[in-house]
Amino acid sequence: MALKTLSAEKAAALDKELMSDGAFSLDQLMELAGLSVSQAVYKFHPPGKGKKVLVACGPGNNGGDGLVAARHLKMYGYEPTMYYPKRPKNELYERLTKQLQDFEIAFTEDFPSALKSTDLVVDAIFGFSFSGAVREPFAEVIEAMETTKTPVLAVDAPSSWNIGSGPPESGPGKNFQPNALISLTAAKPLVKWYKGRHFVGGRFLSKAMAEKYDLDAPAYQGVDQIVEVPLQDQKL
């Protein structure tokens, strides 16, 4: 069974519709998305495997999901460290950052050093709105995630990958294969090139919205906000 995917254009349209006709606020959606990310981390890498989690956040909403996830991870008993080098002036991101400071979560400006002593990396740098070339400081960070032996869980997309056409042909990310990926709302076409464990999260689509965007309803269990999708389901 092929997994239905959501192109970058459709993902942007769906987000926009959720926040207009759908009456969701970005605060609300980001809280649920980040909660899903934290649950995927727990499933992929439970605290018994090591509690240190380095969360790399980009300047947009993918980074915001990482900020929310880190707060929940702290509540679950992890020890997150944030790498958040580019912070646009944005009221929501500023509040999410303040929350992390109140939770006594450390921030680092030195990703390579932090990488040496972490048990897991969360890649929340770029999401479905990314395209084009990776610039510093993220080029260096993506190269480090590409070569590290430490497991990496990517949020919505392995950073540097094109949402439609997968890994870049050259430059940072060319050989980047995270060990886990959580697709938010629905998988993006890039999953065709992806080989690790795959989770779907973001349990907030009405049946009408899922039908309108021609998406499968993931087989969520109980109160779980995420579900693991077997690899054979994602061959396209």
Added chain:
Amino acid sequence: MALKTLSAEKAAALDKELMSDGAFSLDQLMELAGLSVSQAVYKFHPPGKGKKVLVACGPGNNGGDGLVAARHLKMYGYEPTMYYPKRPKNELYERLTKQLQDFEIAFTEDFPSALKSTDLVVDAIFGFSFSGAVREPFAEVIEAMETTKTPVLAVDAPSSWNIGSGPPESGPGKNFQPNALISLTAAKPLVKWYKGRHFVGGRFLSKAMAEKYDLDAPAYQGVDQIVEVPLQDQKL
């Protein structure tokens, strides 16, 4: 071991602090609170026991928690019906209501009739800011919850109860004993008079905030947003 409780005044101060210094938005807190309520429903009354849930929402934030919970319950496979007779002009509540409509959740104006065919009632009428006398249409609703054989789960407080001194000495709610209660953030002093199953939810307090308000950190497990508190822990 006595469970530490939070007075109505301190609960209001804590809420205010979370949304000022704490940098949380009401959207965010209500989403997490309502999610906790939905998880308590799932634990207390899993869908196998009957999927019909009648959610009675009051005009304030307690009602808002009920609105959020209903959306999550629908995602879990329940069939919620909303009783929401008093709707103040409030942008957040209006959006939460629109979300429920998009999820094809029914609204009723006839609580007694809906009560006859439901499997569970969620009492999200009044929370920690309630005091004084109950007015219609809620007096009738509380009397119906007081006498029904259908299980009732109350959000933060059995509606009509005084937060500090428990059940009213006369009038609606005098003999109201819900079968389950979920305390949000922390139990209120009224739990001293409460005899049913007790859950605590609202997993968003930093250690510093819990200490400042002299609260116990509930023993949440894994990614759970709620925890059941054994009865012997709530004797004061």
